[in-house]
Amino acid sequence: MPHFLAVYTMQPEDLARFRAMPKSEQDAADEIGLKQWAEWEERNAGKLPDLGGMVGKTRRVTRGGSIVDAVNPFCGFVIVEADTVEAAAELFRDHPHISVFPGDGVDVMPFLTGPASCMRSN
Numbered sequence: 512m513p514h515f516l517a518v519y520t521m522q523p524e525d526l527a528r529f530r531a532m533p534k535s536e537q538d539a540a541d542e543i544g545l546k547q548w549a550e551w552e553e554r555n556a557g558k559l560p561d562l563g564g565m566v567g568k569t570r571r572v573t574r575g576g577s578i579v580d581a582v583n584p585f586c587g588f589v590i591v592e593a594d595t596v597e598a599a600a601e602l603f604r605d606h607p608h609i610s611v612f613p614g615d616g617v618d619v620m621p622f623l624t625g626p627a628s629c630m631r632s633n
Contacts, residue, residue, distance in 0.1 A: 515599040520584035525613040544611035561590035
């Protein structure tokens, strides 16, 4: 079955707005969102061969060999197994990353080549 990379995205200003909320509101969102996230993972466990994880600040290696700070909207990823990219994307329609947390989207793309774990046949 095909594998897809799903990348959680969040704009820096949306994260800043979330972090500017009172701690009690952030904690309430975390309590709801983390529970829903765990339920989403449990519901879709058979379609998630790699739960990936959340990522932090970016360092970019440039063509000239410099290593510099960089900004992008990527904040996490997961590997999804589905028949089509549309089916993979559908799994995220009401994901807590975009319904509870300040995420602005989930980009879903097929692997054309990739890690051996994604290319194995089941």
